[in-house]
Every structure is written in C-alpha cells, then in structure tokens.
Amino acid sequence: MTETEKSQSLLAPLGVPVFRRIWLASLLSNFGILIQGVGAAWSMSRLTDDITMVALVQTALMFPLMLIALPAGAISDMFDRRLVCIGALVVALVGAVGLCAVTAMGLLTPPILLAFCFVVGSGMALFGPAWQASVSEQVPPEALPSAVALAGMSYNVARSFGPAIGGVIVASVGAIGAFAVNAVFYLPMLAVLLLWKRRHEPPRLSPETFWRAMVSGIRFIRYSPSHRIFILRTVVFGLVGGVIPALMPLIARELLSGGAPVYGVLLGAFGLGALLGAVLLPWIRARFSTEIWSRLVAMIVGAMIICVAFSRSEAVTLAALLVAGAAWTSILTLFTISIQVGAPRWVAGRALSIFQATIAGGVALGAWGWGELADQIGVKETLAVAGALMIGSTLVGFVLRLPEMAVAGANEPANREDHTVLLDLTLRSGPIVITVDYDVPLANARAFYEAMQRVRRSRQASGAYGWSLSRDIADPTLWTERFHSPTWNDYLHLSHRVVGAGVDLQDQSRSLLDPTSMPRVRRMLERPAGSVRWKDETPDRGVDIGPSASAGAP
Template sequence: MNTAADSPLRIPIFRALWIATIVSNIGTWMQDVGAGWLMTSLSRDPLLVAAVQAATTLPMFVLSMPAGALADIVDRRRLLLATQWWMVAGAALLSIFTFAGLCTPWLLLAMVAAIATGMTLSAPAFQATIPELVPPASLPRAIALLSLGINIARAIGPAAGGLVIAAAGGPAAVFALNALSSIGVAIVLLRWQRTPRKSGLPAEHFLGALQAGVRYTRQSPAMLTVLLRSAAFFVFASALWALLPVIGRRDLGLSSIGYGALLACLGFGAIAGALLLRVLSGRISCNAMMLAASLLFAAATALLGMASTFAMAAPVMFAAGVAWITIMSSLTGAAQMAAPAWVKARTLALYMLVSQGTMTAGSTFWGWVAAHAGVQVALLAAGAALGIAQLLALRFPLDAAAKLDLTPAADWPAPHVEGDMQNDRGPVLVTIEYRIAPASSADFTLAMARLQASRRRGGALSWGLYEDAAQAGLFVETFVVESWIEHLRQHERVTRADRECEETARQFHIGTEAPRIRHLIAPA
C-alpha cells in the first residue's frame, strides 16, 4: 500500500521540478487561452481558429521521433535546458509582436508552432527523465503526480489567462507571463546534477537510433497497443479542444474571463479525477478505466455541442476533465511501462507522435466539418464516433504492459572473438544450434517465434529458424545484425523479459552441452 513516505515528492529534485513544471504549465495554458482569443479577434473563420490547435500539435507530429532519438543519445539535461530557453525566447517574441500590433493570423500560427517546437524537442527527454529521478516503485505515483500537476495548471491557467486578458486589454501580457513562467524549470535543471547512463560502448548515431526506436516499437505488442488506443481516442477527442474557442466566444458569447472559467471547469474536473484515480488504483483494471473514461469524454463532446449557456457547458467540461486525466494517466503509464530505459525516449516520442499527430489531423478535420456543417453537428459526430471507436478497441487491452519486466538482465555472456574487432565491421550473422527431441519440435517452434520478436527488438535486421534435413531435431537459429557494435549493443539491451523468452526456448534443448553459438562476420 502506498504511503506518504513513498511519495516522489519527498525527493527534492523531483519536488522542485514538479512545482516548476506546474508554474510553467500555468503559463502555457494562459498562452493557449491568449492565442485562441487573439485568433478569434483576427479572424472568425472556424478553420483558422481550429488551426491554432493544429499549430500547437503539428511540431509534435513532425519532430517527435527526432526528439526521442536525441534524448536517448545526448545528455538529456543539456537538451532540456536548450529547449527551455528556446520556449522562453519564443513566448517573449510573441508578446513583443502582439504589443506592437504586428500579429497577423499567419504570424500567430507561426509563433505558436515555434514555441510548440521547443515543447516537442523537450517532451521525450522530460518523460524519459522521470525514471531517473524516482525509484521504480514510485514511478506510477510520479506519473500520476505529473498528470495532476498538468491539470492543476489547467484549472488555474485558463482562468488566470482570461483575467489577464481582460485587465491588460489584450493577450500580449499573457504571452509575456508565459515567457517568465518557463524560467523556473530552467533554474531547476541547472541545479540538477545528472548522472548519465554508463556504457562502455560509443553513443548511437542519430539515424541508427531512429531506426532502432522504430524497430523496437514494431516488435513490441504492448507498445503497438498503446499507439492504437491513442489514435482511436485522440482523432475524435480533438474536436472538443479545437472547437472550444468558437463555442465559448461565438455560441455562448463569453468574455475572456468566462472562456477562461470554462477551461478551468475542465481543470477542476481533472483534479477531481486524479483524486478518484488514487481511490480506484489497484481495484479496477487500466483497461476498464480507459473504457469508462473514453465513453464519458465521448458523451461530454456530444453534450457540449448542445450547450447554449455557460451553466450548461460548465458541468460538461467538468466531466470531460475527469475523463481526460484518467485517459492520459492510463495511456502515458502504459507507454512508460512498455519500453526499457535504452529506448524509452524514442518509444515515448512515437506515442507523442501518434497522439499529437491524430490531434492535429482531427483538429483540422473537425474544424472543416464545423465550417461546412456547423459546430453542433461536428461535436455530435465526433462524440458518437469516439464511443464506437473505444468499444471496437476493447480487443486490445492496455494491461499487458504492466506485466513486462524490462529491467536490464545484464547476464548475456560476452561474445568470444580472436584478436581485436573493429566496431564498424559487419554485417554480423549469429547462429545458435539446438538439439530438440522430435516430439517437442512443435512446442519449440512456438517458443522460438516469441524469441524472434525479442531478437528483432534488440537490433536484429532479419531472423530465421531452420531444421537440418539430415539430422532430425537439429535446429539452427540465425539472425543478422548491422555491425559488430550493434551486436554488442544487443548484449546491453537484453531485459529480464527477453531472457525469460530465451530460457523458455532453451528448456527444449537436450544436448549434453549448451547450444553452440557462432558469430560470422562479413569480410573487411
């Protein structure tokens, strides 16, 4: 049972970063309100208003994988510092342009996209850093606290943004405050003395790191499930976010303060949802919570389209907030647990790519639907489609990731070689001979099929299993790795789950000696 003594907030660096992140996220939400409000002043076209949301999410779609690769091969602290100062500069420039009256719809979209670019480059590194700050047992609570912090900011930021817009006579002051709010995170990062992950091998090359991240994800059923469930949710859930500025200002006739209060209702709902999650955690499966929350968000999306007053919209937004934090905690937690440390930033980047990419596409699509058929029709259609999609996605449960032990095994024997081997020599063909009782051949083949995915996740470009035509029961496993250094990395990447697959297959070996392993390398 979790106690206060187990709380990640007892760890000074995590506590400082958590508080600084809340302050920064308050500034981000204030900016989101300011950007949406400014666009409705510059243009009343629903498509352009929805494009603000698209500009926020498009960089995540384009740059998330490069960002994930960078986060896994460079010093994450330095990367986070660079991106943080980039966002400070972007928000400051947007404030200056707005104060000077130089902001046009397209300049606004460009500046929003530039700030979002900094957020994109920092997001995988930030997410992958959390396991470095807290012990493994505290990771689920740390993820929940980060989600809670985001939604505390969501509750405060929009309302504060609306008040500042009203008091300052425009959103320029909001953009300036966002720049100031980001400085705290940079200060905490400057104080953090990170201990880099130790490895006797040189860092991966950028393109190779990208390929390794994609290869791991393709061979990870748990990660593929997270991506599928994310796409099935965000492409439809994007309608509520994209069209909310139109609903608030045009349909409900709200002031900037009223619009901020409407967003704050969602934030308070998320805080309530976080408290509810603490009660339900361990009692209800992740899959059941995801389904219930998705159906609740679908209903809120449809009902928002029928709201004609603030009093009707506020409880709908509160319910959407309860659902939103439950969904985000479920998906992010599953994504965190579906990948080992060596590739975590890259897989998290793919998760962000899918979620933000579908948000971008969905925001644009639902904005187009609203422009041609009306906001109410767009929200009703999105809500109905979201409910259907979540019911269809039930056959892909999220709970599988929690059952994986992805801690490093660190017991794969080092390969034996004669003399010095150049790291870039390759490709490398690895062969392993097994002697199997003929009656066990079918079961052995099934076990090897599971091992195939493990080999490919670790770096194998191809894999095969062959039986000797002249000796029944003599099987040869083969896999090809790009280079000698990549094969050495395979040894570092083996997890306990991988070793379990390997040991299951080797139980069928009946030879008096261990399976014979050969390393064959292409001539120089």
C-alpha cells in the same frame, strides 16, 4: 496506511526533494506557455482580421509536438536527459525573450509572431520526452506511476487556470506582459535542472547514430505487441474524442448561444475535469484493470458528448464537460503510465515521444474530420454521431485488449558468457550475422517453435533484422536461429538490450533444449561479393582486440 499504499499514493513522489522541485518548476513553465498562448492569440487578432492566422497561433505552438516528437525522443535516449532538458529550455527561452523584444520595439508582424511561437513550441516539444523519461531517475520504481500522473497533472492544473490568468495579464498590461511572464517562468526550471545532481552513468557503448536511433524507436513499437496495442487504442480514442476540442467554440456559440466568456467557462470546466481525473487516478488504478476502465471511459465520454449535443442548458453542458474531462485525462494518463513503466530505459524517451505524437496526431486529424462533418450536417448531429462512435469503440477492446504492463528491466545486459573477437572490427563494420544452433528433443519441437516466436518479437524489438528459424532436414533435432545487425555497433547495442522479459523468454526457450547440449552461437562478418577490395600487399588482419570489444550471447 501501509508502506506500499503510501508509496503508491498520488502525492508520494512529492516527498522526493528533487522530483518536488522539478515538478513545481514544471508547473510554472506550463502556466507560462499557456499564458503566452493567450497573449499571442490576442496579438494576432490585433495585427490581422484573418481568422486563419489567429488559429495558426495554436498550430505554431502545438505542431512541433507532432513534427519533432520522434527526433526529440531519440535525442533524449542518446544523451544525458538533464542536459537535453536544459538545452530545450534554452531554445524556448530564446523564443520567449525574442518575442518580448520585437513586441517592445514595435516590430511584431503576423509571420514574426508565428515564427517565435514555433521556436517556443519546438523547445517545449524537445523538452517533453526528456523530462518525462527522466522521471524514473528521480523517484523509486514503486512511486513511478504516481509520478507520471503528477507530471500530467501539472499541465492540467495550468490548463484549468492559465488561460484565465493570461486574460487578466493581457487586459492589464497588454500582450507583452504575457510574453514576459512566460520567459520568466522558464527560469525556475532552468535553475533546478542546473542544481540537480543527476547520477552519472558512464555509457558502456558508443551512441547510436541519430537516424538509427529513430528507426530503433519505431521498430520497438512495431515489434512490441503490448506497446503497439496502446498506440492503436490511443489513435482510436484521439480520432473520436477530438470532437470535443474541435467543436468547443461552436458548442458555446450555436448550442448555448453564448460568446467568448461562455467558451472560456466551457474550457475551464473541461480542464477542471482533467484535474479531477488525475486526482482520482490512484483510486481508479486500485479498482479497475486498464482494459475495463478504458471501456468504461469510452461509454462515459460518449454519453457526455451526446448529452452536450442535446443540452441547451449551460449548467448541464458544464457538468457533462467536467465528467468528460475527468474520464479523458484518467485514461490517457493510464496509457502514459503503461507506456513509460513498460518501456526499457534505452528506448523510454522514444516510446513516450511516439505516444505523444499519436495523441497529437489523432486529436488533430479527428478535429479536422469532425469540423468538416459539422459543416455538412450541423454541430448537434455531429456530436451525436461522435458520441455513438465513442460508445461503439468499446468493441475495439475485444480485438485489441489492453495488457497490464509490468515494470521493464534495467539496462543490464544478460549475464552470459562473453566471446573474444579475433577479427579487426570497427564500430561501422557490418553486417554482422548471428546464428544460434539448438538441439531440441523431438517431443519438445512444437513447444520450442512457439517459444521462439516470442523470442523473435523480443529480438526484433531490440534491433535484430532478418530474423528466421530453420530446422535441419537431415537432423530434425537441430534448429538454427539467424538474424543480423547492420553494423558491429548496432549488434553491441542489441546484445545489451536483452534484459528483463527478453532474458526470461530466452530462458523459457532454452529450458526445452537437450539438457546435455548448449546453444552454439556464431557471429560472422558478412562479406557480399565486391565488398572487399584487397590489394596484393594488404594483409588479412586477425587481431585480438580483447574483452572490451566482446559481447554477450544473443
């Protein structure tokens, strides 16, 4: 095996001590949250006969993943991800310990149980983006895809065996035992994060405001065609594939005439398949492109759903769910890898959080829709329709073809000439208007225009607003690019985000310019009517604030 093959093998990241310790600790925390879920559901069933309240336990644990995903991603990008993880775990630990305490004192009621489950779920929702985005800081770049797969694999391992372990604990010592195990299982993760000597990189700039950080994350997805395609394909897959978790209890009860034990076995088969899919991922990545494998998965999962619809044999249904679980996990893990390796570090947490919210939202909405349809036409017929739609979803690939994502550049700004600022600015000064004049030979006009459309998407994904390109009617060789940033701080962030592919796109467009001239950049503080209220004695200060306030060319 070559060194490259070793670095790309599934277990290679476990050779990195810090990743190995954090991964093992995350495995325990995943077991803990699933064990608590069993205890919480059991407690609720003892506290009330309302089926809706029992179902709300899982909602309380999982809904925060969708509700606070984007804010959690923004926080992970704005602050030290290690500290964000520690803070998130403290929140979850407080919820777990509080749940133990009220249970021990006999004060547990349905609303209190749901409230503490929501606190625990919120802590884990805040933890997820920061932990996943920090994986790139723990392993070398060539091992990142395998590390991302292992991060997902830890949850699949816990999902395969955690509920069964939780059932044994609840049967042996009661629900309080499950709550206590969850609280204890957070401690190893807290310990390894406290001991992690993360390399501190002093921030070059003041952080974005919280609201602006969330907007920047949404704009990045909106104006990054590759990431947008992955998000849209995830929505389609989640909406249709949501039929499996939605109807699993009904498959056990109505199609197989079984009870809770059969339901548990079906969940275990799907979870074991998910684990198998993660193990096979390196083999899959070596042989298939993401698009081809996505189409194969759609056909495989669709066929397995149809098989489940018409099967009355427990063995056949288990085998179908095993295969479906493997295919399901393999493609979602491939999507996660693509999102993570393709997102620049400045927005990695937000990109991952939006992706996770898309999965959760797509599956939740799909589950609701399939449940409603099953009430109207029956479980077997609903599964058959879902299977056919899943197979038909392969056609989406002809319209939204998945790209192969390259590793994004580091957060190093383009090495271009800095410009001194001679106007007294604060970080809140704005809007800042940027214009760039280009001299383009007539023969290159069309190629330049097409190249600048790619630059446009890069600018907008990095935070530029109001982008436009104009051509001088008196001098057809003169082209002017214009965009603005809301504040000076926003512009400084934008200029530091021109990395990797963004620099390449700019270089491609500038290779089409008149070789005897250079782009002429102007940065202006926009002054709309009424925005300046000078008193007669107020001077117009033009102050040289030095190189520390300068920014590279856009």
